[in-house]
Amino acid sequence: QQKPQVVILATGGTIAGAGADATNSATYQAAKVPVDKLIAGIPQLNDIASVRGEQVFQVASESLRNENLLTLGKRVSDLAKRDDVDGIVITHGTDTTEETAYFLNLVVHTDKPIVVVASMRPGTAMSADGTLNLFNAVSVAGNKESRSRGVLVVMNDEINSARDVSKMINIRPDAFKSPWGALGMIVEGKSYWFRRLDKRHTNASEFDIDKIKSLPLVEIAYAGGNVNDTAYRAFAQAGAKAIIHAGPGNGSVAGSLVPVLQDIHKQGIQIIRSSHVNAGGFVLRNAEQPDDKYDWIVAHDLNPQKARILASVALATTNNTKELQRIFWQY
Numbered sequence: 001q002q003k004p005q006v007v008i009l010a011t012g013g014t015i016a017g018a019g020a021d022a023t024n025s026a027t028y029q030a031a032k033v034p035v036d037k038l039i040a041g042i043p044q045l046n047d048i049a050s051v052r053g054e055q056v057f058q059v060a061s062e063s064l065r066n067e068n069l070l071t072l073g074k075r076v077s078d079l080a081k082r083d084d085v086d087g088i089v090i091t092h093g094t095d096t097t098e099e100t101a102y103f104l105n106l107v108v109h110t111d112k113p114i115v116v117v118a119s120m121r122p123g124t125a126m127s128a129d130g131t132l133n134l135f136n137a138v139s140v141a142g143n144k145e146s147r148s149r150g151v152l153v154v155m156n157d158e159i160n161s162a163r164d165v166s167k168m169i170n171i172r173p174d175a176f177k178s179p180w181g182a183l184g185m186i187v188e189g190k191s192y193w194f195r196r197l198d199k200r201h202t203n204a205s206e207f208d209i210d211k212i213k214s215l216p217l218v219e220i221a222y223a224g225g226n227v228n229d230t231a232y233r234a235f236a237q238a239g240a241k242a243i244i245h246a247g248p249g250n251g252s253v254a255g256s257l258v259p260v261l262q263d264i265h266k267q268g269i270q271i272i273r274s275s276h277v278n279a280g281g282f283v284l285r286n287a288e289q290p291d292d293k294y295d296w297i298v299a300h301d302l303n304p305q306k307a308r309i310l311a312s313v314a315l316a317t318t319n320n321t322k323e324l325q326r327i328f329w330q331y
């Protein structure tokens with residue numbers, strides 16, 4: 001039987017990082033090792049797939065821009081259309097893995113497996129996690145059973161949905177969790193599936209990377225106690241098409257901010273309420289604030305950074321508040 005053909009698109013991150021010493025698990029430089037060296041370091045990949053690598057970027061993921069998302073998305077889409085590609089792996093930094101993976105989940109039309117993988121420790125560190133994570137990611141990407149499940153994030157033996165998963169801690173290999181649970185597990189290169197994503201994605205998505213030319217500016221304003229209107233007004237002035245309110249609790253809005261957000265929305269800027277609670281928010285319409293009356297949008301369970309991605313993709317096609325709210329329920 002022929003081995004599956006898997007392309008590894010490398011973008012940098014700690015999985016391509018290097019430290020001065022094996023004890024440097026947290027102090028190191030990300031985005032140092034080229035993709036060919038990453039692949040050569042895991043000869044066992046040849047046992048499970050026919051693998052080739054492409055260096056798309058070489059950056060720490062906190063530096064990625066919307067333009068990078070578009071470049072990567074278009075490359076993934078082109079590769080997914082080819083008969084000689086069965087699956088695609090993207091090596092990535094952990095800081096924005098959840099954003100890039102969710103973006104691809106929304107805009108790439110394919111049923112072929114797309115797997116985003118990262119690591120919490122550089123390859124030079126003791127107990128480095130990148131080797132096994134990458135081996136597992138290639139295994140998942142080359143497996144026909146992984147098809148039609150949306151974009152996947154493989155880390156720490158778990159297979160999570162790109163839509164749900166989030167980086168929950170910045171210091172341990174078990175950093176990535178989904179508030180609604182993992183889709184499956186991967187052990188010794190074998191996948192064990194438990195559930196499917198019920199939200200619209202990939203082939204069932206109304207968004208298409210091949211038609212998106214640019215992403216409108218969407219900013220995130222973080223609100224705790226003693227919040228002021230400075231950031232909101234500055235974002236509006238700078239031309240943001242939507243502001244994600246990263247609020248406490250239910251995406252709650254301080255009394256002093258309410259007239260400010262009403263005023264900003266009157267300028268044509270969408271106000272999207274999300275929550276920055278740690279285990280995953282659940283913001284409902286008209287809970288704490290009368291969204292119907294103010295014509296605001298709620299991000300439901302999407303965290304602020306994922307809400308930014310969905311809002312950017314959606315605003316590229318519509319600025320209708322009702323349509324945008326429908327999109328936030330469906331994706």
Ligand SMILES: NC(=O)C[C@H](N)C(=O)O
Nearest residue numbers: 013014060061093094095
């Ligand atoms: N663990 C990591 O990958 C963190 C790094 N700052 C990155 O996102 O590129």
